[in-house]
Amino acid sequence: MEPVIELKGVVAVLGSFPALAGIDLTVQRGEILLLQGPNGAGKTSLLRVCAGLLPIERGEGRVLGIDVTSQRELIRARVGLLGHSNGLYLDLTVEQNIMFWAATVGASDAEVASAMKRMNVDGRLAKVKASQLSAGQRRRTALASLIVRRAEIWLLDEPHAGLDASGRDELDGLLRDAVAAGATVVLASHESERANGLATRVVTVDGGGAR
Amino acid sequence: MSTHSGTGTKATRGLGIIVLLMLIALAFFGLVFSAEDVVQGSTVRIMYVHVPAIWVAYLAFGLTAVCSAVYLSGKNRSLAWDRVAGASGEIGVLFVAVSLVTGSLWGRLTWGTYWVWDARLTSTAFLFITYIGYLAVRRLGGTHRQRARRSSVLALLAIVEIPLVHFSVNMWRSLHQSASVADPNAKVQLDGLMLFSLFLGLFAFTLLFVWLVLHRQRTLQLEDAFADRGLDAAIAARREEAVK
């Protein structure tokens, strides 16, 4: 077992609100870890800390062996965070969105095509503007761009929200494939039933602490 | 709780008394003892507050830039540097405002108008607005460190921009309009006592600036500490919630 995320006593604030009040978390490579808890429990902030996006005020931590206090920038290139927003450009088509991300990492057109096919946003959908997509289609587009970015840790915030039944199965399959290919998945969800079948381990986040 | 009251110490109180005495002396020298100017008459007496005010403003913005640079380059990035930068920037804005107002009153007497599009006046106005922007950015919210980094970068940008704005405004006046309004200071022939009053003013205002910065950065430190204390309480409350 090799830990890819190790957090100790992490405090992170949003403005002056302590979203995380001293949290410990360890994630092993190849896990599908589910973070459970009610809304406002700090799941999103925890994911953002793991992604190197939210600076921590106190405590210490390492992600992929990189220190989160001093070298957040190095973490970012190697993890993929999909938050409440999908990070899409609404005036670009599905294909243009994914092509843009591919250009930032130098992924080939073949990789783009295969990612779109895997997330079922190829064909007719490829030419549709993101602003005209349904919530589920947007999410699938965002996931496809995550594939072309070749993220080692996937941090997913409510990934099942807005997906229909087949989309959810598709996503579960995709996440299992990704783990089989060497990725680690951390997902936050309050739909425990759904995600439990997928997750290999469950951690409850509540009031800024983790158990 | 503290037994001490306020942001003063023995040293600042001593400094404060010296500053007060010097300012009273300045009023006597500037308004009573020093002679009227041959050309400008009594209007020259505005100079003894106007020139020291703009001097302190430059000093203050210089200090803001230096502290910002130290904050950004330092290894442990002490927020104290950021607070001194912020205190100094705020005081600088106050002194620019003073020098703009006294300057325009002086201008009304010597040029017959409150404002002329003279190079120095125009670039001072830009300076004023630039640092109002700096203070606005300091109040944007977020954590102390966010505030410190944003405002430090902005202060360093400002220190590069200002010479360029000044240079371009100068170029505008010298190339565009042949008849430039003469510099008011140039007309003044300073005798010994006037020169003494001016230097007294510069010295007194500089010490006043030091006194103000000391007090202001201490109140800022208290404000930061209280925000942190609120944070500590909120963290404790959240942990308690979690245990339940």
Add this chain to the structure above:
Amino acid sequence: MEHATFVIGSWVLTAGSLIAYAVWIIRRGRALSKHATNEEMPWT
């Protein structure tokens, strides 16, 4: 006399704004320090 008004006026404005600012800082410092611990006031 216009000159005297302007000269005195500029001195009064200067003194007034500086005093007002100084008083504001001092009062704010006093008000805040009432609730501060000694550790929060390292200058004491």
Add this chain to the structure above:
Amino acid sequence: MTNTSLRRRITFAVARKDLRIEWNSRVLVNQVAPFAAIVMVLFAFALDNDGILQRVAPGLVWLATLFSMLVVIQRSFSVESADGALDALRVAGVDPTAIFLGKSIALMVQLFALEALLVGTAFVLYNITMSPAGLVEAFVTMLTATAGLACVGTLYGGLAAGVRGRETLLPLLLLPVVAPVLIGATRAMEAAFGSGGAQVSEGWPWIGLLTVFAVLFIALGSVAFGPLVDE
């Protein structure tokens, strides 16, 4: 892959992306350009005198550019924040210098198109004539002024993008800084237009000033953009 070629690739990817967004949405063409044109018409109503209009036309062109630029910058960063795309770029560790340069290039292209439209409007509405040498000078002026404006606009637009009250903060920060561009570009354009009997040769020192401004802010923005937009 070397760092420089990676940065160049991302720069052009960002620039192409921003221009493609404009191509898809046509906000500049359908909203900003008509706004800029109507400003020029309103100037004509306000200054109801042909002589004055010809005299001040260069200044009006640049004033209209500055006001339109505020709108274009807001737009440039609202597409980033609409669905958290700038966040996504940051979390993906995309080089902030490349983002800055890419967005600046896209802004430059859009502003240049807008200025061409404004100069064209000035020709028609204000009765301007120009010599061939003046035409070259006007072109170089627009090029250098736009480079400076785009860089400084992207820099401060990025700072204002993530905060509340951005609509009011951006002009406060931006307008004092661009004073050299307004001064320099207006004087250079006067020389190019020959307004008030100005000679074409009088414009070149001002183009020097514009070039200094542009180079300075390309450098400053490359360094400062990252710390300003980071959390």
